[in-house]
Amino acid sequence: MPTDPLAWETTDREVAYTCPGFDIVNESVRLPDGTETEFDYLSEPSSVCILPFTADGNVVCIDEWRQAVSRVNRGLPVGGTEPDDTDLEAAARRELREETGYEADRMEPLVTVEPANGIADSVLHVFVAEDCQPTAEQELDHNESIRVEPVAFETVLESLRAGEIRDGRLVLAVSYYLLSRTDEMFAGGVNMGGDDDATRSREEKRDR
Numbered sequence: 001m002p003t004d005p006l007a008w009e010t011t012d013r014e015v016a017y018t019c020p021g022f023d024i025v026n027e028s029v030r031l032p033d034g035t036e037t038e039f040d041y042l043s044e045p046s047s048v049c050i051l052p053f054t055a056d057g058n059v060v061c062i063d064e065w066r067q068a069v070s071r072v073n074r075g076l077p078v079g080g081t082e083p084d085d086t087d088l089e090a091a092a093r094r095e096l097r098e099e100t101g102y103e104a105d106r107m108e109p110l111v112t113v114e115p116a117n118g119i120a121d122s123v124l125h126v127f128v129a130e131d132c133q134p135t136a137e138q139e140l141d142h143n144e145s146i147r148v149e150p151v152a153f154e155t156v157l158e159s160l161r162a163g164e165i166r167d168g169r170l171v172l173a174v175s176y177y178l179l180s181r182t183d184e185m186f187a188g189g190v191n192m193g194g195d196d197d198a199t200r201s202r203e204e205k206r207d208r
Contacts, residue, residue, distance in 0.1 A: 005032060008039075016040065021080065042120040048092040049078045051110065051173040052102060052129040058150040060100050060132055061170070065145045074149070074159075075167035078124075092127040098139040100148045104129035111176045115168065126173050 012028035022044035030036050052060040059076075066073040079095035081088070089107050097103055110126040140146055159165045160174060 007032070011036070015043075042116075042122070044120065044122055045080045045083075046123040046125060047078055047080050048088060048095055049076055049124055049126045049169045049173055050092050050096045050104075050107075050129050051076055051126065051177055052096055052100070052104060052132040053153070054133065054150055055131045057153055059153055059156050060096075060102050061149045061151050061156070062099060063147040063149055073167050074165055075170050076173060078169055088125050089127065092125070092129070096129055096132070097136060099144070099146055100132075101134050101136050101138045102129075102132040102148075103135045105131035110173065110180065113172065115172070124169065124172075126169075126176065128173075128177060 009030040010027050011030055014026050015023045016026040017024040022042050025041055025043045027039050027041075028036065029039050054060065061074055062077060063072050063074055065071075077096050077099040079091070079099065081091050085091045088109070092107060093104065107127050107129050110128050112123065112125050115122055115124050138146065138148070156165070156170075156174060160171060165171065
């Protein structure tokens with residue numbers, strides 16, 4: 001029985017639909033007030049996402065067709081883990097190599113999140129890859145259409161501020177990357193709030 005007063009009790013479970021990459025699961029549940037109902041969600045293996053930097057500071061982005069939104073999406077290398085994956089870093093290195101043809105000298109974990117836990121059991125492990133360089137050809141799946149685009153980090157930030165990038169995983173990875181380096185960036189005098197004139201204007205208004 002659930003111990004948290006907000007918890008739902010699962011009384012039955014079945015896979016309603018399965019396809020390559022994910023299942024749709026149907027569960028019979030009992031709510032805290034005793035109401036019995038059903039809940040459907042998407043179930044899939046955990047994924048790895050890589051924020052890859054070249055030695056000169058460019059981000060190795062990928063442009064990929066996304067059928068669900070009928071447009072080309074600028075994002076990052078992302079892929080699902082395999083059943084026999086025991087090392088998430090190794091999985092991240094594999095996905096980076098397969099989707100971009102790049103390999104990293106260094107790879108470190110950044111954050112693990114549940115990006116859509118209202119409708120899915122997805123878990124996303126984000127890594128930062130440093131000193132990436134092209135070493136091989138891409139090894140794409142049959143249904144992947146990907147163009148590799150190294151982009152200056154400043155340009156990525158400008159595109160994010162302008163709302164030109166809508167890929168949630170890229171937004172998440174860059175946000176956590178900046179958060180993890182906030183002290184270092186402020187110590188180095190990096191302006192996180194826009195141009196100097198705009199920042200001074202905001203500070204003057206605050207001091208009035």
